[in-house]
Amino acid sequence: MSFEALRALVQGWAGAGLLPAGLTHGFLVNALLSGLVIGPVLGGLGTLVVTKRLAFFSEAVGHAALTGVAIGILVGEPYTGPYASLFGYCLLFALLVNYTRNRSNLTADTLIGVFLSVSLALGASLLLILASRVNIHILENVLFGSVLTVDDRDLTVLLAVAVGVTALMLPLFNRLLLASFNPALARVRGVPVKGLDYLFIVLVTVVTVASVKIIGAILVGALLVIPAAAARVVASSLRGFFLLSVAFASVAAVAGILLPVQLALPVPSGGAIILAAGLLFLGALLARLFMKGEEG
Amino acid sequence: MTGPAILFDRVDLTLGRTVILDGVSLRVAAGTVHAVVGPNGGGKSSLIRALLGQAPHRGTIRLDWPGDGPGTVAYVPQSVEFDRGLPLTVEDFLAVLCQRRPAFLGPDRRMNYGAALDRVGMAGKARRRFGALSGGERQRVLLAQALIPAPDLIVLDEPMTALDEAGIAIFETLLAELSAAGTTVLWVEHDLAQVRRLATRVTGLNRRVLFDGAPLEMLSPERVFDLFSAVPRRTEAERIAS
Numbered sequence: 001m002s003f004e005a006l007r008a009l010v011q012g013w014a015g016a017g018l019l020p021a022g023l024t025h026g027f028l029v030n031a032l033l034s035g036l037v038i039g040p041v042l043g044g045l046g047t048l049v050v051t052k053r054l055a056f057f058s059e060a061v062g063h064a065a066l067t068g069v070a071i072g073i074l075v076g077e078p079y080t081g082p083y084a085s086l087f088g089y090c091l092l093f094a095l096l097v098n099y100t101r102n103r104s105n106l107t108a109d110t111l112i113g114v115f116l117s118v119s120l121a122l123g124a125s126l127l128l129i130l131a132s133r134v135n136i137h138i139l140e141n142v143l144f145g146s147v148l149t150v151d152d153r154d155l156t157v158l159l160a161v162a163v164g165v166t167a168l169m170l171p172l173f174n175r176l177l178l179a180s181f182n183p184a185l186a187r188v189r190g191v192p193v194k195g196l197d198y199l200f201i202v203l204v205t206v207v208t209v210a211s212v213k214i215i216g217a218i219l220v221g222a223l224l225v226i227p228a229a230a231a232r233v234v235a236s237s238l239r240g241f242f243l244l245s246v247a248f249a250s251v252a253a254v255a256g257i258l259l260p261v262q263l264a265l266p267v268p269s270g271g272a273i274i275l276a277a278g279l280l281f282l283g284a285l286l287a288r289l290f291m292k293g294e295e296g
Numbered sequence: 297m298t299g300p301a302i303l304f305d306r307v308d309l310t311l312g313r314t315v316i317l318d319g320v321s322l323r324v325a326a327g328t329v330h331a332v333v334g335p336n337g338g339g340k341s342s343l344i345r346a347l348l349g350q351a352p353h354r355g356t357i358r359l360d361w362p363g364d365g366p367g368t369v370a371y372v373p374q375s376v377e378f379d380r381g382l383p384l385t386v387e388d389f390l391a392v393l394c395q396r397r398p399a400f401l402g403p404d405r406r407m408n409y410g411a412a413l414d415r416v417g418m419a420g421k422a423r424r425r426f427g428a429l430s431g432g433e434r435q436r437v438l439l440a441q442a443l444i445p446a447p448d449l450i451v452l453d454e455p456m457t458a459l460d461e462a463g464i465a466i467f468e469t470l471l472a473e474l475s476a477a478g479t480t481v482l483w484v485e486h487d488l489a490q491v492r493r494l495a496t497r498v499t500g501l502n503r504r505v506l507f508d509g510a511p512l513e514m515l516s517p518e519r520v521f522d523l524f525s526a527v528p529r530r531t532e533a534e535r536i537a538s
Contacts, residue, residue, distance in 0.1 A: 047400075051382060173398040174391070181376045181392070184350055188371040188451075189393060235383040236425065238392075242400035 003152045006033065022261040031147035031269060034158050034214045035253035038207070039223075041162045043249025045169060045207055046228030047242050048200065052180045055225040056109055057097065060116040061205050062221035064093040065212045067123030069142045073130055079138055080149055083157060086209050093119055094205040098198060145216030145270025147257055154213050161210040165203050176200055214257070216270030223249055226277040230284035234291075248284075252277035299448045299480025300359040300367070301326040302347065307355035309342050316342045317353065318503045326362065329471060329481040331495035331511070333488060335524045338502040340484040341374075344453055347482070359449070367448030372438050372455050380427035386413065386437055387422040394444045412440040415473075417466045431458035439470060450474060452483040456490060468494060488515055 007029045014023035022028050049058050068089035072082020097115050101108055127139065141149050169176075178186045179193045186193050204224065211220045227248035228241075235241040256273025259265070265272070302324040309317035317339045324330040332340050345351035348371060361367055378384070384392075390409045391399035403409055413419055416436040421429075426437065435458045442450055456467060471494055474481055485491050491498055492511045500506040500514065500523040507514045507523075 051379065053379070170398055171396070173400070174393075174395065177392050177399070181378050182373050184345065184348065185371055185373050185376070185393070187350055188348055188369060232381070232383060237383055237385050237423075238388040238400045239402060241383045242398075 003030075003033070003155055020258060020262055022258060025261075027148055027150065028257070028261055030150040030152075030155060031214060031257045032254065034150050034155055035257045035273070036250065037155075037158050037162045038211050038214065039250035039253030040246045041165055041169075041207055042211065042223045042253075043227045043231075043246035044242060045165065045203060046224040046249065047231065047245045048169075048173070048176055049204060049224045050228040050232055051177060052200070053108075054200075054204065055221075055229075056112050057094075057201075058204055058208060058224040059221035060097070060112045060119075061090055061094050061208045062212070062217055062219070063116055064090050064119045064123075065209055065217040065220065066142065067093075067119050067126065068209070069139070069212075069217065070123050070126035070130060073134060074126055079134060080151070081153060081157075081213070083209075086212065087206065090205050090209045091202065094201045095198065098201045102194075102197075140268070141216070142212065143216050143218050143270075144268035145212070145214050145219065145273070147214070147261070147269045150213055158210050158213075161206050165207050168199070169203060172196065172199070214253075214269055215273055216268065219270040219274045222274045223252065223277060226274065226281050227252060230277070230281040233281070233284040233288045248277065248280045252280060298327045298362055298478030300361045302449075302480065302482065303356065303358045303360065304343070304347075305356040305358070307343075307346060307353050307357060309339070309346055309351055309353040315503060317346070320355070320501070320505055322499050322505055322508055324480060324482055325497070326360070326480055327475070327478040328496040329475050329483060329494060331483045331485050331491040331498045332501050333485060333491055333498060333515075333523065334501040334506075338523075340501055341453055343501065344371075344451055344482070344484060347451065361448075368445050370442035370447035370450045372442045372450070372452045374454050374457060375434075376438070378427070382427055384426045385423050386418065386426050386429070389426045389437060390441055390444065393441045407444055409440075409444070412443045413437070415443060415466075415470065416440045417462065432460045432463045435459055436463055436466065439467065446477070447474070447479055449480045449482070452481065452485075454484055454486060456485065456487055464490070488520065491515065 007026050010019065010029045011024050011026065013019045014021060023032065049055060065086055068086040069082055071089055072085030073079045075085060077085055093115065097112060101111050104111060175191045176196055178189065179191055179196050183193045208220050215223055228245040230248050231241050231244035235244050252273050255276040257269055260267045260272045304320050304322050307317055307320040320343065332343060334340050342351055346353045347357055387403050387409055388399050391403045394407050395404040397404050409422060410419065413422055416439045418433065418436050418440060435455060439455060456464060459467060471481065483495065492515050495511050497509065498511040498514050499508045500519060502523055507519050
């Protein structure tokens with residue numbers, strides 16, 4: 001089924017009153033589809049990000065997207081989706097951070113802090129150059145995400161990334177996790193620790209970049225972290241951790257896309273998605289406190 | 297299949313300017329419990345890392361497997377680094393290590409984690425959170441993972457450090473069972489009394505091999521003093537050569 005046919009179907013159901021009225025708008029259906037596609041992937045991958053203590057890294061890659069967009073526009077890519085520069089710059093950024101991390105005596109957070117600052121400085125400088133060439137307000141969409149700008153091309157990119165990442169993440173889930181527990185033990189068990197380390201960095205980067213359109217460069221890293229953090233607070237097993245993280249990320253994505261439109265709130269989609277995730281995190285914390293209280 | 301014999305032939309390992317292993321030669325006989333003792337920083341763990349192919353070294357390390365191809369190698373590290381608050385049960389931990397199916401989908405019943413946990417006295421604790429276990433209990437789980445699948449060669453890096461009395465008794469039984477099954481055991485240990493009781497052979501290592509032989513014979517007070525001296529005395533061979 002093509003996106004066009006799927007969109008028409010959802011719009012038809014919304015017109016018949018089976019779905020929220022806002023979904024009669026094609027752009028909102030696009031945004032919803034992208035949220036439904038990427039939410040579960042971000043939630044699942046987020047469990048590994050949190051376990052491997054890469055939350056700061058995922059935030060940094062998201063922020064690097066800002067510079068990627070600026071470079072894209074500067075070299076003449078369409079400002080609505082400068083994917084070549086986005087993927088290219090963010091992958092370079094991520095791989096460079098990982099390469100340097102393995103070869104310097106700096107702690108990961110210090111090193112990421114250095115790379116992030118330099119990348120943001122570069123992005124800010126390029127944006128100033130761009131200010132005289134394009135309407136700088138367009139960049140607000142890049143920074144905070146927008147439901148208005150998701151087109152079929154974006155959906156195709158999201159779907160391809162989601163399928164690819166899921167196809168790699170699920171069979172390698174145990175090995176990715178084991179590599180962070182004890183690299184020596186992992187190697188004895190046949191896990192190519194270094195290779196998987198780089199692969200994981202690439203997975204996080206491509207998912208992050210693909211989600212920039214809907215969540216925004218500033219906030220995209222948060223959807224890798226907050227749902228998994230909320231799930232970690234209340235789960236008591238790996239199954240609960242993974243499934244709750246997927247559920248929280250999906251709910252946050254859908255709620256963040258639909259609620260501002262339904263309630264006529266002037267909030268960007270990225271902001272609404274992360275606020276929804278933040279509320280879920282708060283709820284998880286309260287549930288945890290309540291459970292502790294019950295235990296005595 | 298019984299375990300392999302292991303040959304270390306003039307193994308050198310240098311990190312930066314520090315010599316970790318200096319011409320280490322020793323032979324671990326197939327199916328024996330071979331202990332390696334020595335001071336901290338004496339190169340015991342580095343020897344293991346070199347054996348497991350995880351440390352760049354010069355010289356030869358050869359495993360002579362009795363059958364057509366290599367068998368199963370298991371490794372018990374001193375500890376695992378992980379977030380203690382992680383929602384990971386003992387069963388989840390074993391699933392992460394031992395099965396291909398994503399651990400969050402549940403344990404692969406064919407792996408029979410219960411039997412391995414039973415052997416280390418952790419039956420009934422499969423659903424306990426791994427991070428909430430005591431150090432000794434975690435060490436037992438690390439021993440359990442090494443039993444899945446049944447190993448032909450097991451490499452133990454100070455496995456008794458956190459064990460309590462009951463844990464030590466279980467470890468002794470396990471070692472006897474592995475030995476009876478013909479498994480080769482290479483065991484790095486600091487507890488000389490346990491080595492004296494349980495090992496078939498012992499090697500004293502302080503960058504170089506200072507002694508190698510039967511534990512009761514080798515672990516004399518003088519040799520132990522030599523071994524744990526900051527600067528190792530010359531070996532017997534060097535003394536004769538000079």
